[in-house]
Amino acid sequence: MNYLFDILLRIALYTLIGFGANILVFNCGFLILNIGATVGLAAYITAILMTKLSIDFTLILMISMASSMLISFLLFRPILNLQGDRFSIASLGIQMVIISILNNLDGLTNGAKGLKIKTFASVWSWNINTKFELLPITLVLCLATYYFILWIQSIPYGRALQGIRDEVFTAKSLGKNPVYFNSLAIMISAGLLGLGGSLYCIYSRYLDPTAFGLDYSIKVLSIIILGGLGNVKNIFSGAIIIVIIPELIRVAGFSKADATALENVLFGIILLVILIGRPIKLNEILTQKQQL
Amino acid sequence: MNQLLINGICQGAAYGLIAAGFGLIIATSGVFHIAHASVCAFSAYAFCFFLNSISNNVFLAAFFALLVSSVLGIIIEATVYSTLRKKRSHDSVLLLASIATLVILTNILSFSFGEKPKSLFFGEIPKFYFRDAFISYAQITQILVFIIIGLLFYLFIKRTRFGILASAISQNPALASILGIRIERIRLLSIAIGSAMGGAGFILLVSETGVDPNRGMNSTVIAAVSCIIVGANRFIAPLGSALLLGILTSVLVFFIPAIWISTLIYALLVILLVIKPEGILIKKGRFEEK
Numbered sequence: 001m002n003y004l005f006d007i008l009l010r011i012a013l014y015t016l017i018g019f020g021a022n023i024l025v026f027n028c029g030f031l032i033l034n035i036g037a038t039v040g041l042a043a044y045i046t047a048i049l050m051t052k053l054s055i056d057f058t059l060i061l062m063i064s065m066a067s068s069m070l071i072s073f074l075l076f077r078p079i080l081n082l083q084g085d086r087f088s089i090a091s092l093g094i095q096m097v098i099i100s101i102l103n104n105l106d107g108l109t110n111g112a113k114g115l116k117i118k119t120f121a122s123v124w125s126w127n128i129n130t131k132f133e134l135l136p137i138t139l140v141l142c143l144a145t146y147y148f149i150l151w152i153q154s155i156p157y158g159r160a161l162q163g164i165r166d167e168v169f170t171a172k173s174l175g176k177n178p179v180y181f182n183s184l185a186i187m188i189s190a191g192l193l194g195l196g197g198s199l200y201c202i203y204s205r206y207l208d209p210t211a212f213g214l215d216y217s218i219k220v221l222s223i224i225i226l227g228g229l230g231n232v233k234n235i236f237s238g239a240i241i242i243v244i245i246p247e248l249i250r251v252a253g254f255s256k257a258d259a260t261a262l263e264n265v266l267f268g269i270i271l272l273v274i275l276i277g278r279p280i281k282l283n284e285i286l287t288q289k290q291q292l
Numbered sequence: 293m294n295q296l297l298i299n300g301i302c303q304g305a306a307y308g309l310i311a312a313g314f315g316l317i318i319a320t321s322g323v324f325h326i327a328h329a330s331v332c333a334f335s336a337y338a339f340c341f342f343l344n345s346i347s348n349n350v351f352l353a354a355f356f357a358l359l360v361s362s363v364l365g366i367i368i369e370a371t372v373y374s375t376l377r378k379k380r381s382h383d384s385v386l387l388l389a390s391i392a393t394l395v396i397l398t399n400i401l402s403f404s405f406g407e408k409p410k411s412l413f414f415g416e417i418p419k420f421y422f423r424d425a426f427i428s429y430a431q432i433t434q435i436l437v438f439i440i441i442g443l444l445f446y447l448f449i450k451r452t453r454f455g456i457l458a459s460a461i462s463q464n465p466a467l468a469s470i471l472g473i474r475i476e477r478i479r480l481l482s483i484a485i486g487s488a489m490g491g492a493g494f495i496l497l498v499s500e501t502g503v504d505p506n507r508g509m510n511s512t513v514i515a516a517v518s519c520i521i522v523g524a525n526r527f528i529a530p531l532g533s534a535l536l537l538g539i540l541t542s543v544l545v546f547f548i549p550a551i552w553i554s555t556l557i558y559a560l561l562v563i564l565l566v567i568k569p570e571g572i573l574i575k576k577g578r579f580e581e582k
Contacts, residue, residue: 031384033391054318078566086385086565092391093562096513100555218395221388261403266394275389278377 005131007243012138013200014239018223019145019232025221026229027158028185031088034095035220038190040135040212041098042068042197044109047117047207057123061198068194069187076186080179082105095217102209114208117201128202138199145192149232152188161185215264222271242267296542297423302431304538305438309493311515311534312445313486317365318464319525320482323373323386328490328515329508330397331368335361336493336503337401340410357495358488365487366480368393374476379489401505406555411502434496441492442531448485458482462525484534490515510554513561514541 017039024030045064049055080088102109109115116250120127153157163171164178172178201207223242227234246263254262310332317325339357372389374427381389449455457478460468464517469475494503497511513532522529541553548556 031388033388079562085324085387088384088387090562090565092387093513093558093565096509096558097555097562100558104551104555112334172309214391215395215399218392257407258403261399264399265396265403268392268399272372272389272396275385275392276372276379277380292505 002131005135007247009131009135009138009203010243011236012135012142012238013196013203014220014223014242015108015188015236016142016145016199017193017196017238018235019082019142019149020189020196021220022224022229022232023149023152023192025224027153027161027165028182030091030182030186031221033088033092033214033217033221034098035193036214036216037095037098038068038193039197039200039216040102040207040209041071042103042194043201043212046198046201047115050117050119050201054119056127056200059131061195064198065191065194068197069092069191072190073183073187076127077183080182080186090136092214095214099209099213102212109207109209112209114206117205117207126254131203134199134203138203141195141199146193146232152228153232157181157184215267218264218271219267222267222274225271225274272279293418293543293546296546297308297539298425298427298431300539300542301535302434303497303542304539305434306497306533307511307514307518307534307538308438308442309496310490310500311493311518311530312442313489313493314512314515314526315486315519315522315530316458316482316489317486318519319527320458320479321369321373322383322462322465323390324516325486326387326473326512327368327390327393327397328403328487329486329512330394330509331361331364332403332490332494333503333505333508334364334397335476336495336498336507337405337410339495340420340503354492354495358491361491362484364397365483369480369483371391374479398505398508405505407504408531409502409507411503420524421422425450428500430496430499431468434499437492437496438531438535443526445489445531446528454478454481458526468533510557513554513557514538517557517561517564520568521563 003128017035021032024032042064045067046060049060049063050057053060075094076091079094082090103112105111120126122274123137128137152179160171160181163174164176164181168178180230223238225238226241227236227238245266246259249259249262249266253281310328314325314328317323317328335357338352338360342353342356346356347353370391373386376386376389378476449458457468457473460471460473461475461478465475494508494511498507515534515538518534519530521533541557544553544556
């Protein structure tokens, strides 16, 4: 039973993170590669706050989401004007910078050895001790995020985002400032990724910088591309596939390191096959997108 | 300090070869070929494998390793990049495909050889004393190979038709294909040469320290930085800029802790992209587009 909860939790977490990345990739047409770093940073902030301060988890969640939003805004603001693949390359650079900082700050993050979290999160004096107790919280937040994303896409702000993505000059002539709209989208996305990171932190209770590397970004990108980009519901099915495949590999009886490597190979192949086989949607979004 | 300078020159020589190969590939193919890192790592593992299990002739092993990296480069270009280009993919999609290739190849290496660093040679490499610094024979080989391959590369770019064709493709692929240049063939040739140079540089780089699957990333980012510094469409200049960058990173160890150097280099990539975005490629579109 515990095993089933574990799988359900991981699916919910990946769905949540997929929602966060989907705003930038689909609604804005930015192919970001630093998803892993944003999630990891929020997870580390949560972990450090949990060990250093004994405050309510809702407060910790808010602080880590806010700091993740602020850091993403500050990092993305200078590179927002880069064209074509240069934006993606710059986000790749940001990913590697953050991961290597997390790796090097031995005093705070315990470096490559990994950070163990000993305290339990408490929400309104209710301790979250088991995965069974974490599951309802995650599911509620996941559902809330789903409706939040649908709401964003339906309000004028969401339509303005897609307008900026497809026809930047028309949007500009209608008085929509691309930098303002895209910065806000980046902050919303970073907030959701941060939420996912915080929940991941209390789920796994052990953080290690290599877990949030480029492999992680590729995994999340495969989730949102696998379901057919733009269809918010299908992110859920993408997450199911991404969680089930490694379990099948583990069942087949490989050692842990081998299974991780094999799993990454499979995800890379899945992504490559989708890109080569049916690149239409992603490609359409990216080629329609014009310079700010 | 002298020791750091000498180490820097040798390291920079290896980076120079990787950077020149990387520059040639991104100029002709128009892809930010980040999978170069794993191709380099593959060639080092091939070198290691050949020495350990087939024969202990270093020259044969080097030939085998360069062959492996060239073939791998050609496979990537022929199966991934050229197919995606035919589908008129956006540059970012090509980059994503390159990263997916990188993840696949790196994890194949760690699946089959393990995450732990593997040393290329057994035993101590002999050293001798010069002024107040040690120089090992591996370092002398690094500089010699850098000079030989650098000269060959210079002659190849400047004295053969290939150099002109490559720079024509990098400036305007559409015009080049109209004028009857066999653009796919040049791309395959340049990725083969670039991968072989990258493999050679990487084997020299890790000859003393040993290789692990993720080692290639750092040197590929240095290669990218040194290509952006000199600007697009310059094939010889990355040799020099990467040499300088290698010396700089080695000497910087004197002032800041060594672990922060790679962080600085990654940050430098982002900063350079912001202040000099035209450094990667001149062209605006690819010839299959529009």
